Amino acid sequence: MIYIGIDTGTNTGIAVWDNRQRSFISVGCVAIHKALKIVEEYHQKALEAGTRCIVRVEDPRQRTWFKQMPREEERKKLQGVGSVKRDASIWEDFLEDLGVEYEMVAPKRNVTKLPQDRFKKMTGWNKSTNEHGRDAAMLVFGC
Template sequence: MGLILGIDPGAATGVAAYDSGKLVELLTIEPFQLERFLRERAVASPSVLFEDSRLETRLWNARQKGAYGAALATARSVGQVDAWCSLIASLCADMGIPAHGVSPTVKGAKVAAPAFGRITGWTKRCNQHERDAAMVAWKFRNSVALKGRTC
């Protein structure tokens, strides 16, 4: 099956690695470190799955509708993440790494540390960015269908 990488883009970018379906690595890196992270793992012929905010149609929740400041902050944050999603897709294309965007809805809700441990078997400390990265790739961690496909 090989290496499957999950990425949760953001100012604190969560990354996860599954090797033959088993979660083996969780890290938090800055966006400028993405290229190095991918190049270091490219020798293992990985596939990348990243949470892609560009695939989501709903940007903010009902509580923010009347709050201009909150909606503006959300829009700015989503715009930054959209740019990082484009960067991930471009980096992967440049390196010949199959990459697939996963909408936040498909990824699912955030998972607290205790539940994450039960789901994945991960026993070490981790933060929400790392858990999100792992959950982006969770459904696809054993998938051979990802090989050879790109965004």
């Protein structure tokens, strides 16, 4: 079975975990339209092979906690939050239409912002990653 983690945003983190091999196939960051295509391809391969492909998407719409910050910083942060919330809606609609099994995951239910060295130690993934790819990977690591 294949699990795909999605960290929504301008830079879409995407990680593919093979639970039979107990390892990552890929961890990276791409534009949203490329991530949508990757998910569609894995879903199609799973259908052809008679197996399952499950997508886990970090869903900032489920965030219920906010810390205090200066007004200008708050305004910019809220604009960014609005765009990732929109992206989460796009993902949910896309996955629903495609018929992919998926779960929208609250940010607090995921380990995020791991430095690369700690990520490597935890997962065994030794290739270069960025924050978005690592956040996506932690959505599916160990599934």
